[in-house]
Amino acid sequence: KKIIIMPNKKSKRHHGGIPHSVAETKKDTVQLVVETVETTKLASFISWLKTNRITLWIKNLLLLIREWIKKNPNICIATVISMITFTVYLPSISNGWINLDDNVYFYNNPNLIGDSVNWSGLWNDVVSYNWHPITMLLIGVWKSLFGLTAKSFHTLSISVHAINAGVLFLLMIRFMKYFKEEIKYPVWSSIFIALFFGTNSIQSENVLWPSEVKTLFCTLFILLSSLRYLEYRESDKKMFFYFSVILAILACGSKPLAVIIPLLFVLFEFFFFVEKKYKYTIIFFVLALFTG
Numbered sequence: 001k002k003i004i005i006m007p008n009k010k011s012k013r014h015h016g017g018i019p020h021s022v023a024e025t026k027k028d029t030v031q032l033v034v035e036t037v038e039t040t041k042l043a044s045f046i047s048w049l050k051t052n053r054i055t056l057w058i059k060n061l062l063l064l065i066r067e068w069i070k071k072n073p074n075i076c077i078a079t080v081i082s083m084i085t086f087t088v089y090l091p092s093i094s095n096g097w098i099n100l101d102d103n104v105y106f107y108n109n110p111n112l113i114g115d116s117v118n119w120s121g122l123w124n125d126v127v128s129y130n131w132h133p134i135t136m137l138l139i140g141v142w143k144s145l146f147g148l149t150a151k152s153f154h155t156l157s158i159s160v161h162a163i164n165a166g167v168l169f170l171l172m173i174r175f176m177k178y179f180k181e182e183i184k185y186p187v188w189s190s191i192f193i194a195l196f197f198g199t200n201s202i203q204s205e206n207v208l209w210p211s212e213v214k215t216l217f218c219t220l221f222i223l224l225s226s227l228r229y230l231e232y233r234e235s236d237k238k239m240f241f242y243f244s245v246i247l248a249i250l251a252c253g254s255k256p257l258a259v260i261i262p263l264l265f266v267l268f269e270f271f272f273f274v275e276k277k278y279k280y281t282i283i284f285f286v287l288a289l290f291t292g
Contacts, residue, residue, distance in 0.1 A: 078166035085198030086162035101211035134253030165198030221251035252291040259288040
C-alpha cells in the first residue's frame, strides 16, 4: 500500500526557522513517491526471485554441487592441483615450434596438412622411427578441433600435463592407504608429490616440446590404468580390470614407455596385497611384449 500525504497549499512548514514554499513541499512529496515505488519494485523483484523456477533450479544445483564436494574432496583437490600446474606453464602457450621433430609430427606431416585429416595415414604413420598410433590419432583430433598451430598444441601439452598432476594425486592418495602407520599426513604428502611432479622443472622438456606430447599421453594412460587396477584388486569388480586393460592398450599405443606397466602391477601385488594374484598381470606382459 502506498500512503501519500498531500500538503495543504495554504499551510507553511518551518524547518530551522526557514519557511518552505509550496513548490519545495511538492518536490519532497514527489521524491517520497519515487522512493516508495522503487522500494515496492525491489520487494517485488526479490519476491519473484524466490518463487522463480530458474532461481530454484540454480539453488538446487548449487546445493547438489556442495554435497558432491563434501563427498568427493579428493577430486576437488586434484582439480586445484591441475589448475595450479596449468597456471605455472601458461606463459609457454605463446611459444613457437621447435625445429627438432615438430616438423615431422605437425606442420610438415602430410596427414595433417590441409583442411582435412588423413586418419588411416595417421594410424599407419611411423614418425621418427616410432609407431604410436594413439598419439597420432589424438593429434589429428586436436588439429581438427583447434587447428594446426603451435599455440594450440602448446595448450594441449600443458592441459594433459595438468591433468596428469591431478590424477597422480588421486593415485598417491590410494597408495597412502597401504602405509597408514608409516605416513602421518597422507593427504598433505600426496599434495606435495603431485605439485612437485606438476611444477618441477624436470618436466619442462615434455611439456614445452610439442613433439613430446606422446610422453604426456602415455603417462596419463599409465596413471589411469594403475588406478583402475588397484580399484579392481580392492573391490574385485571385473569392470575395473577391463578398464585397466583398455587404458594399458591406449598407453602402449601412445609410446613404448608403457612396457613398464606389468612391472608396476607386479610391485603392487608384492607390496600392497596379502593375497597375491600375479596371474592377472600376465595380460599386461603380453601387451608389453607386443608393444616392444
